[in-house]
Amino acid sequence: MARLSPTTDEDGRAGPVSVVGVVGGVVGGMIGGGSGVLFVPALDRFTALSRARVHGSTTISNIGVCVAGAAAYAVGGGALDLRTGAGLIVGGTVGGWIGPKLLARASETLLRVLLVAVLVVTAAKLVVDALGLPLLAGALVPPWLVTQPWFLYPTATLVGLVIGAWAGAMGLGGGLLAVPAMVLLFGTDLHVAAGTSLLMFIPNSIVGTVVHLRQGTASARWGTLLAVTSAPGTVAGAALGLALDARVLGLVFGTFATAMAVLETAGLVRRRREEMRNTSR
Numbered sequence: 001m002a003r004l005s006p007t008t009d010e011d012g013r014a015g016p017v018s019v020v021g022v023v024g025g026v027v028g029g030m031i032g033g034g035s036g037v038l039f040v041p042a043l044d045r046f047t048a049l050s051r052a053r054v055h056g057s058t059t060i061s062n063i064g065v066c067v068a069g070a071a072a073y074a075v076g077g078g079a080l081d082l083r084t085g086a087g088l089i090v091g092g093t094v095g096g097w098i099g100p101k102l103l104a105r106a107s108e109t110l111l112r113v114l115l116v117a118v119l120v121v122t123a124a125k126l127v128v129d130a131l132g133l134p135l136l137a138g139a140l141v142p143p144w145l146v147t148q149p150w151f152l153y154p155t156a157t158l159v160g161l162v163i164g165a166w167a168g169a170m171g172l173g174g175g176l177l178a179v180p181a182m183v184l185l186f187g188t189d190l191h192v193a194a195g196t197s198l199l200m201f202i203p204n205s206i207v208g209t210v211v212h213l214r215q216g217t218a219s220a221r222w223g224t225l226l227a228v229t230s231a232p233g234t235v236a237g238a239a240l241g242l243a244l245d246a247r248v249l250g251l252v253f254g255t256f257a258t259a260m261a262v263l264e265t266a267g268l269v270r271r272r273r274e275e276m277r278n279t280s281r
Contacts, residue, residue, distance in 0.1 A: 012048060021226040028230065029233065036170065043222055051111055059168060063227050089203060
């Protein structure tokens with residue numbers, strides 16, 4: 001695979017990116033990841049990075065979010081589901097190697113559409129559950145089946161592989177998928193899912209970072225800046241997440257995902273209009 005040029009698009013505004021790093025850290029710590037839905041638009045706006053390198057750079061930033069967040073949940077008394085998390089970590093780590101390779105082949109429009117789709121589905125699920133409506137309420141897998149090792153570990157590993165590949169490619173930290181997946185499939189409490197998600201994506205982020213840097217789909221400069229500035233915000237966000245009621249946390253998560261979906265959709269529409277105008281000239 002041809003190495004992408006890493007030196008032609010490093011210009012940008014460090015101040016706004018640092019502020020977004022802190023805010024994104026708060027969001028990631030509170031909801032168990034997903035800081036990338038702030039980091040991606042920020043790097044897209046305040047730097048000259050290509051869309052592929054934007055996603056790759058946020059993978060680097062997720063190291064700071066996940067390490068600080070998992071430590072904060074552990075120290076703050078938040079429970080971690082290590083039974084489900086073990087399979088998710090294994091699958092997620094392998095996915096972290098696969099995802100960046102897929103990103104290098106994806107179009108910018110496809111990346112934007114996939115992000116919007118995940119945001120919409122995530123928001124719908126969490127808002128419906130938080131409001132106590134019967135649609136999709138509770139886990140899809142019977143509790144007795146979740147307790148069976150022969151089912152839990154292979155299933156969790158497969159789910160981790162898919163989510164890990166997504167996170168490794170998109171640089172979103174995986175919380176937007178991992179948290180709802182744990183709640184929906186395995187019946188995990190939302191607070192527990194948030195802490196476990198952060199733990200799960202530590203090795204995923206490290207592996208993804210190595211692959212992205214080797215193939216030139218990440219900026220070490222911008223990714224490191226976000227990783228450093230997001231760490232303190234993540235600790236604050238984790239403390240806030242542990243203090244909130246699960247239904248309130250679900251509404252916060254769902255509302256946040258909805259807002260990001262609207263912003264990304266608007267950006268996609270503007271981009272398509274610009275392309276059409278340029279084509280008609």
